Amino acid sequence: MNHKLLKLEAGLYLVATPLGSARDITLRALDILASADVLAAEDTRTCRKLLDIHGIPLKGRRIKSYHDHSKPGNRRQLLDHISEGRSVAYVSDAGTPLIADPGYQLVREARNSKVAVFAAPGPTACIAALTVAGLPTDQFHFSGFLPPNQMGRKKKLVELMSLPATLVLYESPSRLNALLADIEAVGGSERQVAVCRELTKKFEDVQIGSVERLLSYYIEKPARGEIVVLIAASAEAEIDELDLKKALQSAMQTLRVKDAADAVAGAFGLPRRNIYQIALKVQRESQINE
Numbered sequence: 001m002n003h004k005l006l007k008l009e010a011g012l013y014l015v016a017t018p019l020g021s022a023r024d025i026t027l028r029a030l031d032i033l034a035s036a037d038v039l040a041a042e043d044t045r046t047c048r049k050l051l052d053i054h055g056i057p058l059k060g061r062r063i064k065s066y067h068d069h070s071k072p073g074n075r076r077q078l079l080d081h082i083s084e085g086r087s088v089a090y091v092s093d094a095g096t097p098l099i100a101d102p103g104y105q106l107v108r109e110a111r112n113s114k115v116a117v118f119a120a121p122g123p124t125a126c127i128a129a130l131t132v133a134g135l136p137t138d139q140f141h142f143s144g145f146l147p148p149n150q151m152g153r154k155k156k157l158v159e160l161m162s163l164p165a166t167l168v169l170y171e172s173p174s175r176l177n178a179l180l181a182d183i184e185a186v187g188g189s190e191r192q193v194a195v196c197r198e199l200t201k202k203f204e205d206v207q208i209g210s211v212e213r214l215l216s217y218y219i220e221k222p223a224r225g226e227i228v229v230l231i232a233a234s235a236e237a238e239i240d241e242l243d244l245k246k247a248l249q250s251a252m253q254t255l256r257v258k259d260a261a262d263a264v265a266g267a268f269g270l271p272r273r274n275i276y277q278i279a280l281k282v283q284r285e286s287q288i289n290e
Contacts, residue, residue, distance in 0.1 A: 003034040003056060008087035009118075012078070012110050014103060015089050016096040016122030019226075020201030022053045029120045030054055036089035038081045040064040042102050046093050066090065068102045075106050082115050096124040100144040100170055125199055126168045129228035132206055133194035136233065139165035148175060150182065155254045157186045162266025167231040173223045180215040183231060185250040187211070187267055188243030192232035198225040234268045244268065244275065248282045257283055 004027075013032050018024040033039065034056045041047035044063040051058065066074055078088050090097055090106065097103035110117050126142045141163050146153045160167050161183075171179050176195070183191060189212035197205045203225065207214055211231075244264065251260035257279050265275035 003054075004031045006031050006035040008032065008035050008037075009116060010082050010085045010087055011116030011118055012082060012107070013087060013089045013118045013120055014097045014107070015091045015120040016124065017050060017091050017094055019094050019123050019125055019128065019199050020204075022050065024123050024200060025050070025054070026120065026122050029122055030056065032089050032120050033091075035087070037061075037086035038064065038078070038088040040066045040078055040088060040090045042067045042092040042097075047091055050091070066102065066106065070102075075109050078106065079110060079113055079115055082110070083113075094123075094125075096122065099124050099126065099142075123200070125170070125196075125226065125228050128199045129194070129196040129230055130166070130168065132199075133196060133230045134208055135166045135192065135194055135230050137166065139233075140168055141165045142168045145170050145172075146179070150178065151254055153179065154182050154186060154250055157182055158251045158255065158260070158263040158267065161187050161191075161231065161234070162263055164233050166233060169229045169231070171227050171229050173225065173227060176223045176227055176229070177215060177218055179229060180211055180218065182250075184211045184215060184246075186247050186264075187231070187234070188240075188247060190243070191234075194230040195223070196228040196230070197223060199228065201225070241278065244270075244278055245282055248275070248279050249286075252279070252282065 015029045092101035146156050191211045193211045194208045247264045261276040261279040265272040
């Protein structure tokens with residue numbers, strides 16, 4: 001394949017790469033990868049494979065490794081190339097750099113050094129999931145990976161699920177069921193959820209429904225691959241007092257009664273005064289049972 005060789009301005013070029021299907025890359029991204037003076041990648045092997053698929057020769061260039069564990073000196077080397085008048089193209093493994101991928105420290109230091117930064121936009125898993133899941137997209141909040149431990153994850157969910165927007169998360173297959181169980185505990189069994197797996201890949205799969213149904217589904221059929229989880233805003237769910245009590249019990253494990261009531265009221269879109277009264281009732285019942 002012939003690519004247009006560009007005369008690139010000295011600067012840092014953030015190049016989005018395919019999630020799965022290699023043909024999802026943009027023509028401009030290919031031109032930049034063919035033309036940049038220096039190539040940098042989260043994984044040099046993945047980058048080299050992408051170049052080979054699209055017939056982009058290295059022409060004596062070496063692909064430099066840069067990832068979340070790179071040292072400050074590695075960033076400085078890339079920025080030194082730019083200060084010497086070269087163009088540097090950076091790619092992460094899949095999707096858009098910085099979006100739950102490495103690159104933030106590099107861009108921040110580039111900006112602080114008055115280095116030009118350019119985007120070559122393209123695929124990103126959170127946007128792909130939003131477009132296929134069938135949940136509202138007028139307002140959404142991307143939060144990436146939540147804490148891996150249950151207490152930290154539940155605390156974060158209590159905060160996030162009060163937002164009047166579709167919530168977008170990334171999760172590993174091994175922790176998906178635990179995440180779904182916590183969503184049910186915090187937001188009720190009828191909260192609408194979508195689990196999008198392996199987007200653009202051979203075994204792409206999207207499951208949509210109540211969190212209770214999806215949890216049962218994945219207990220029977222454990223998930224594999226890359227996963228995006230979307231949680232509908234509270235208006236999508238039917239609420240009963242049992243769901244509220246479960247959510248309050250969960251929130252009160254890590255929060256004071258008033259704070260737990262505020263968080264749950266926000267998550268369910270209900271008056272805080274009413275939820276606070278239920279929280280006091282839950283607290284009394286808990287003290288009696290002790």
